[in-house]
Amino acid sequence: MEQKKDGPLRSDAQRNRERILDVALAELTRSADAPLSVIAKKAGVGQGTFYRNFPNRESLVLEIYRHEMQQVADAAPKLLETHEPDRALRDWMDRLAQFAMAKAGLADAIRQATSAPGTPEKPGNAPVTSAAELLLRAAEEAGTVRPGVSADDFFLAIGGLWQLDPRGDWQPRAARLLDLIMDGLRAGATGR
Numbered sequence: 161m162e163q164k165k166d167g168p169l170r171s172d173a174q175r176n177r178e179r180i181l182d183v184a185l186a187e188l189t190r191s192a193d194a195p196l197s198v199i200a201k202k203a204g205v206g207q208g209t210f211y212r213n214f215p216n217r218e219s220l221v222l223e224i225y226r227h228e229m230q231q232v233a234d235a236a237p238k239l240l241e242t243h244e245p246d247r248a249l250r251d252w253m254d255r256l257a258q259f260a261m262a263k264a265g266l267a268d269a270i271r272q273a274t275s276a277p278g279t280p281e282k283p284g285n286a287p288v289t290s291a292a293e294l295l296l297r298a299a300e301e302a303g304t305v306r307p308g309v310s311a312d313d314f315f316l317a318i319g320g321l322w323q324l325d326p327r328g329d330w331q332p333r334a335a336r337l338l339d340l341i342m343d344g345l346r347a348g349a350t351g352r
Contacts, residue, residue, distance in 0.1 A: 177213050179203045185224050189265030189326070192272055196220070221273035224266065226283045232259045233287035236294050246304035249295040250342050253318070256288070257334040261326035289315070303351020317341050 183203040187194040196217060200210035214220035235255050239248035263270075274282050292311040299305040320337050324330040 176203070176205050176209055180205060180210060180213060180220075181224055181227050184220055185228065185262060185266070188221065188224065188269040189262060192266075192268035217269075218273040221266065221269045222283065225263070225270060228259050228262055229283065229285065229288055232256055233291040236291035240295070240298055244304070245295065245299035245302040246342070246346065249299050249305070249345075250338065252291070252295055253338045253342070254335070256318070257321050257330075257338065259288075260321040261324065261330055261334075264322060264324075265326040299345070300349075304349050305345040306348035307350060309345060314345075317344070 180199065180203045184194075184199045187199050187202065196210065196214075197207065199220075200207055203210070214223065232252075232255050236248070236252055239251050242248075243251060270282060289311045292314050296305065296309055296311065296314060300307050300309070318338070318341055321334060324333055
């Protein structure tokens with residue numbers, strides 16, 4: 161039975177795809193020139209399966225970026241279901257920091273994938289921006305962050321994340337930075 165091209169993947173095909181993305185993220189973060197054959201082998205899939213999912217390096221790199229960004233965006237509503245809005249925002253900021261470090265580690269691979277003539281542009285950040293707006297509005301409504309902070313303000317404030325070295329011990333420094341930002345967001349909150 162043939163699967164529709166744009167239809168949902170079978171569960172085993174979806175697992176293969178996700179395994180490829182996980183391995184590729186790790187390998188391409190280490191080296192932008194990691195051989196695709198090594199990625200396929202470490203993911204436990206054959207060349208045919210690999211190339212059926214990702215016909216070239218550019219499509220793989222851009223899908224990693226899109227996939228990671230979507231995971232960050234999807235985390236926002238899930239966190240709001242189980243946490244108070246300000247706690248959901250702070251926990252989401254940790255997930256955003258992980259994405260920032262993965263993105264920094266992938267910077268060379270992304271640059272290579274988007275610099276060749278005729279290759280697609282890097283996906284926009286609209287899903288992450290919408291997630292930040294969702295969390296900020298929920299926390300503002302709960303009175304736990306100051307009113308009027310936009311997603312643009314938020315991303316300018318956390319811009320220091322992209323200055324951290326993803327190959328170093330970035331987690332403690334990111335946590336301190338994000339705690340400072342959260343303290344600033346809470347200052348002037350109407351419910352405090």
